[in-house]
Amino acid sequence: MLVNDNFRQLPVSYLFSEVARKISVYKEENPGKEIIRMDIGDVTRPLFPCVIKAMHEGVDELSKATTFHGYGPEQGYLFLRDAIASHDYQSRGIDISASDIFVSDGAKSDLGNLGDIYSKECKVAVMNPAYPVYVDDNVIDGRAGSLCAGRWSNLVYLDCNPENHFMPNLPQEHVDVIFLCFPNNPTGESITRDELQKWVDYARDNDSLIIYDSAYESFVRNPDSVRSIYELDGAKKVAIEVRSYSKTAGFTGLRCGYTVVPRELKGKYADGSDVSLNTLWNRRQTTKFNGASYIAQKGAAAIYTPEGISSVKAATDYYLGNAAIIKQAFIQAGYKAFGGEDSPYVWVYAGEGVDSWGLFDQLLRVCGFSTTPGSGFGTKGDGYVRLTGFNSRENTEKAMLALLNREKD
Amino acid sequence: MLVNDNFRQLPVSYLFSEVARKISVYKEENPGKEIIRMDIGDVTRPLFPCVIKAMHEGVDELSKATTFHGYGPEQGYLFLRDAIASHDYQSRGIDISASDIFVSDGAKSDLGNLGDIYSKECKVAVMNPAYPVYVDDNVIDGRAGSLCAGRWSNLVYLDCNPENHFMPNLPQEHVDVIFLCFPNNPTGESITRDELQKWVDYARDNDSLIIYDSAYESFVRNPDSVRSIYELDGAKKVAIEVRSYSKTAGFTGLRCGYTVVPRELKGKYADGSDVSLNTLWNRRQTTKFNGASYIAQKGAAAIYTPEGISSVKAATDYYLGNAAIIKQAFIQAGYKAFGGEDSPYVWVYAGEGVDSWGLFDQLLRVCGFSTTPGSGFGTKGDGYVRLTGFNSRENTEKAMLALLNREKD
Structure with a gap:
């Protein structure tokens, strides 16, 4: 029975599994060290009471x-x-x-x-x-x-x-x-x-x-x-x-x-x-x-409902607040950072000569948080990483403090 | 923008809307007369407590x-x-x-x-x-x-x-x-x-x-x-x-x-x-x-869970009980009836020279219940109607009593 031949060309997506693998290797090498996940595009707050x-x-x-x-x-x-x-x-x-x-x-x-x-x-x-x-x-x-x-x-x-x-x-x-x-x-x-x-x-x-x-x-x-x-x-x-x-x-x-x-x-x-x-x-x-x-x-x-509408506002405000903290911290740390104003996502430029995985590795090892390499989103994403506001305020602040207090290589 | 041209050949499905239309016309002509829906392929009993x-x-x-x-x-x-x-x-x-x-x-x-x-x-x-x-x-x-x-x-x-x-x-x-x-x-x-x-x-x-x-x-x-x-x-x-x-x-x-x-x-x-x-x-x-x-x-x-397993048995037994009543009644009424033993569906042959819609009409007008014309399931379904056990026992018995007590044309 012939299958749809188009699947043959579809590369297996290694992006997220490679992110997970790198985090896991790092954790093994550095037992007890906490990694804050700033890469996850998933919500973290519970559903609204209504x-x-x-x-x-x-x-x-x-x-x-x-x-x-x-x-x-x-x-x-x-x-x-x-x-x-x-x-x-x-x-x-x-x-x-x-x-x-x-x-x-x-x-x-x-x-x-x-x-x-x-x-x-x-x-x-x-x-x-x-x-x-x-x-x-x-x-x-x-x-x-x-x-x-x-x-x-x-x-x-x-x-x-x-x-x-x-x-x-x-x-x-x-x-x-x-x-x-x-x-x-x-x-x-x-x-x-x-x-x-x-x-x-x-x-x-x-x-x-x-x-x-x-x-x-x-x-x-x-x-x-x-x-x-x-x-x-x-x-x-x-x-x-x-x-x-x-x-x-x-x-x-x-x-x-x-x-x-x-x-x-x-x-x-x-x-x-x-x-x-x-x-x-x-x-x-x-x-x-x-x-x-x-x-x-x-x-x-x-x-x-009126309660639902104000809950959406509060929840998205919360994530936007995180995104603003992330963007501000990266700019203060000398990076070019984009997005994060009408969006939970912040897009950070790795800098001349640094690729997505390079910045991913630096941030993981030096600052203790994970990001999503931009190269996973297409050729023009290379040289960037994506961070998300989908986290607790506490973790977001902790990660960004680590960025600002990092010792530069 | 070109669309998928295969849709062009796909006939609009008139089966269920035609069933609904015929029932509605009949109800208008016979105000106050109840129609029991024996055509619906949807469950009627509530979800299990577990x-x-x-x-x-x-x-x-x-x-x-x-x-x-x-x-x-x-x-x-x-x-x-x-x-x-x-x-x-x-x-x-x-x-x-x-x-x-x-x-x-x-x-x-x-x-x-x-x-x-x-x-x-x-x-x-x-x-x-x-x-x-x-x-x-x-x-x-x-x-x-x-x-x-x-x-x-x-x-x-x-x-x-x-x-x-x-x-x-x-x-x-x-x-x-x-x-x-x-x-x-x-x-x-x-x-x-x-x-x-x-x-x-x-x-x-x-x-x-x-x-x-x-x-x-x-x-x-x-x-x-x-x-x-x-x-x-x-x-x-x-x-x-x-x-x-x-x-x-x-x-x-x-x-x-x-x-x-x-x-x-x-x-x-x-x-x-x-x-x-x-x-x-x-x-x-x-x-x-x-x-x-x-x-x-x-x-x-x-x-x-053990409770779930026995609930599935009880629910399917109930619908199978209805199907058995339907099959038995049609056989007693002189029809050839199939299925209904390992299945909630009973498949009834309309008889020589009668098509699906013919039997549908007879059962609706004379016995007061609706069925699904078999012709909606393919050319070899013509000459049959489908009935389902997805109903209350009371309605099933009422409909089948009407079948057995009908005045033949």
Whole structure:
């Protein structure tokens, strides 16, 4: 039986296992020495009391025949989709309604599964550096071509560097599908409306689809930074927006997010006729998915209560506070540091002639904390490390104190 | 932007909406008349107390920083995978371990997503009638060819009828991937070890992969009927087994199941070299999935406690009791009825010259209960209707009494 040959080219991801291995070797060599994990992209704070209460209620409903729920709608319960439409969009003046919204088990699933609805022939553009699954999803689907010196021959790379303030330039060639992520993972940089409008206009002029990953939108504080791509004129005709409660409300283990596919958004069949992407995604989800867990959806709806809204603010403020401490400390220590203002991520430049693993090793050995080497996010990530605010304040301060008090080599 | 052109051919599924429409029209014409839903393939009984307790505990763990869980393993927590391996396999003498098992959000997702790992060139065989997503998944992936008179040109149909006791004959031509489902949806028939061994042998001789849907295994009571395909000699080298807690323990709304991809199972790359399907599925799942909800996994683990095991037995006994009442009543009423012994489904033959919708209409109008027209499951389902034991005993008895007391036309 033949397998999907595209897997053959997909390198096994060594990044996180290599990070874990290096930490473990270091610990063996230095027994008793504590390592603070500043590399982990996972939340650490417990769920909000209102979410806990809603989930207990949900569990109790399932315990009685009169209130039991079996299969839910594949698109998600209307109580949640209405809350999303009202709070995340309509209250901010954006005309998105429940029928544009598909609740899912998280952004990672949707980002991969969206590959079912656009053609295998599509030319795909990704930011460099970027969250690795955009690339891997397209390798599995056969759109990436072959790998040479860390780049895939059929992908278009949108390079991000200090010179362009980590805001990529528009592609020079035609692309069909563009993955954008703001606030960005890994650079931690957010995008302004003026800057993102250029991409919406490009997509409109080039008949392209933007897959907009806004998993970190709840960290945005700057009033000029974009939270939803639908704030931009014409975006409903060119963009799918993928969101997650993972970082917003600590749902990484609960699995719930949503994707917006506006009814205005059209693609083309091979004969040139128009087709609604909302219809295609609905067909894909009703065929290959059976809805997110009822308990997770109950919990997610509680995020939109007044208590939930203030809890999201408090939790994201806490992580942003950590990110600010990290950024400030690295700058004070003489590094160039980016992001960390509308984002839990801080992106640190290792300095002339030092690569990602070099800085990773220094920080681990000299300062006792771990980071994520930027080279794991693409060729343009080399020379950087990523740090995250997903830690306790105490550990963050301790790690940064170690950085500031380090003895330089 | 070009879309996946395969969607163009995929007919919108009218089956369930047409059933709902006919019931609604009938209700309008006959106000006050009650319709008993004997068509619904969804559980009705509440979750077991031990599952409820485990989920409350899981929710409480997420409420405190010291016991909080963030991202879990994409393959599922080891506490659940070990329980599965031990209770569902090793205790029955089958050598399956945690590393063969991938916990998921349900069988429907896995059945569709497995299409990512086998080649788009694979020749696929499906039973006729069958659960419609096997066909639709392969249409989306481009393996089905074109639709003509209800059959897809590139699929091989394994016809099931009373002559072969709904046990399909081996295909006459070579096929690469075979979808088998026992106890079967919709016919309700289970398979014996001798019968299934023929398929395992065929797959071994033809280098084929069997995707074995055993979502209804917990309903098996006959000691000769197969619960797991790995009971058969050599099956670990040819079969993936897909399972779900939906019908076993009422998890349709919670979303948890698992898929077994034994490490012995190999496929081939285009150049003829071997590759482990366990490795490919692991790569697929770690790239496009982030694990099932922690709360659902906590609940699933409780199914394997002594209380959980007896609750599964009691719940499935209850539904099987309903199925037996249905089957008995239809036979007494002069119909040919199948399945319903190792399965919650009863498959009723409409009789010479009557099609599925004809019997559906008669039963709705004369007896006041709804069924699922068999034609929705494939061309060989026409002339049948499916009834389910997923109802209260009271409603089941009431509906069958109406059948037995009906005035014949």
